[in-house]
Amino acid sequence: MLRAAENGDVRELTRLLENNANIQERDNHGFSPLHEAAVYGHEDAVRLLLENNADTAARDNGGSSPLHWAAVNGHEGAVRLLLENNADIAASTNGGSSPLHWAAMNGHEGAVRLLLEKNADIAARDNDGSSPLHLAAMNGDEGVVRLLLENNADIAASTNDGDSPLHLAARSGHVVAVRLLLENNADTAARDNGGSSPLHLAAMNGHEGVVGLLLEKNADIAASTNDGYSPLHLAAVYGDEGAVRLLLEKNADIAARDNDGSTPLDVALRYGYGAVAALLRQAAAAASPPQQAPVGQAEAQRVGEELARERSRRIAAEELARARCVAAEEEQARERSRRVAAEEETRRVGEQLARERERCVVAEEEQARERSRRVAAEEETRRVGEQLARERERCVAAEEEQARERSRRVAAEEETRRVGEQLARERERCVVAEEELARTREQLEAVLQAQQRSIAVISIEELRGATDGFSDANKIGQGGFGSVFRTHQPLPSLPHSGPCAVKRLDASGTQGLREVHSEIRVLSVCWHEHLLPLVGFCLDEATPCLVYPLMAGNLESRVVDVPQGQQRFSWQERVRAIRDATRALVYLHTPLAARSAVLHRDIKPSNILLDALGNAKLADVGLAREAPELQGGVTHVTTQRLIGTPGFIDPLYIQSGRFSELTDGYAMGVSLLVCLGGRPAIPVVDRFGNALEGLAPAETFTDPTAEWPPDVAEQALEVVRGLIWGRLPSQRMVLSQALSLLEAMADAQRLRPGIRDDGIELAIDA
Structure with missing residues (x-):
């Protein structure tokens, strides 16, 4: 874009603009495309850029606008276009110069006239206190000095050094400028x-x-x-x-x-x-002639001749000075003529190039029209040939129509039979799905009875009554699973449970249904003080519901996305929450007599819920799965698709498709890093890169609102490094070791068993 503007290549600029090129692009000097076009006086390029909303107020590194550059180079056409598009006529460079200063400084009379016609401030001063008249007088340009004086420029103005325009013209020896100033009563x-x-x-x-x-x-x-x-x-x-x-x-x-x-x-x-x-x-x-004796006639004659020679020398010097003045004035006139001729030649060459470009465009358009005519002729020939072929085909078609009719009748009968079979299969699938749902309900009830767990089976009518028909007024969350509602009254099936959160599956697809069944199975055989319990469920219709105790919020809402008026967690509360969640995760990974090891597969701060006292509960086990294969030395489970949340997915899992306890550990390590930095997962890993490499202390990047002590921050970062930084499974820290370090950190700081209640109830993550 910059090169095209510099070269005045209107065709290339048009192509780039049609392809959404950045019209405000800048080079190392701060030049925009409009700056480049204005510097070289490419009027067509300036016009095209202005028509596409180029910024006339853009400044380069020296504070100069496109109007400054058009004025300093005397490109009257570009100056006129910029002024017509409301370019700031009073804009100042870093040195305090206006466009009028620059035009006057380089003696561009035409540009000065255009700026004065637009009421440019003739009395403006730059950082040295110079007005446009000062610069014109110093440059000695007769036309610009005369034009400024005709427009009532202040002939007595002084710079910061006390120089008037006459001072500057006299210092530079510009005879014509001095004469003009004296004719206008310069002091x-x-x-x-x-x-x-x-x-x-x-x-x-x-x-x-x-x-x-x-x-x-x-x-x-x-x-x-x-x-x-x-x-x-x-x-x-x-x-x-x-x-x-x-x-x-x-x-x-x-x-x-x-x-x-x-x-x-x-x-x-x-x-x-x-x-x-x-x-x-x-x-x-x-x-002061000396007193001396009278001289003779010869001596008097010699003195007279000497005085005559001195007068001749004086007269010759005066004539030489006048000749020099005349020569200087003539040279200035010739210089102005040369400058005018050069500007006229530049304008003429520009117009010639524009005409040449127009001729090229016309020639290309004529070639395009000729190609179109040729294509049309070929198309007409093809169309006539196709018409003849269709005539022949119609003759054959008449004979083949009866055969096709017979084929259509046979096909219709076959389609009717196929649709009937498809409907029968669909009815059969519906029956199988209903039977599967019934079997699942029976299996879950059997599991619950076997575990002697108090997970209530609740009717849909009871849940509708407690949530006002799942009204928006009681809706407190929305996610990939579905919607979450709060109960406004105790559930008859759970009279002692207090307020509850009801997760209701959206009525689309079978993936959510499988996750519901998975969550019920896992929570029916798992119980831990830091694992969010399932207190009830409903499988009465196609949109199942899960019921949990209503929690006060989640870790993410107290560390990263903290609502207005809510207080951020201190570092002690963050360590305690991660420790509690890690306890629950180690419990899930530990195989028991009643179940195999369970992989959570979606660890993140938003799935670490908090009760009113700040105790953490690990939640959302919809993606969890039992892993009976993690026995006898087997270390991982291979999956067909990636499962988890971006930013918390282990790179080793992405590369190999193998999920293991270390994969859950990676996500828990990133969650601890989020608590350290107070930022979302992806940017916080990048932010702590140098600290994880051991190139910078952890305290440099920690969340200042949490007031992490430097030694605690280093201990926490060591846990993170162990969980996420190894490039091979053998280089990773096992979760039980990480838990031991977190327990030691918590014990050393004597964390209290509770935090204050802010009175804000948030939904569990759906």
């Missing part, structure tokens, strides 16, 4: 911060033409700077004979002394300017 007596007048600066820099103009305007020839220098002192300091001669002709005081007591002659002798010293001695002698 020849103005002083800069060092006490210098324009005459001082012209004399110091040897600009004889400017010295002559200023003397003609009665500039103060005896003015002194802060150091006591007169214009004659400064001309002598820099050894300029012409300026010294002009000042002496105007009776400059050769006896004036600076703050060190030095005369102009002393200064010329100090700096070794012999010719200037001779002029000053001659002037001193003429001013």
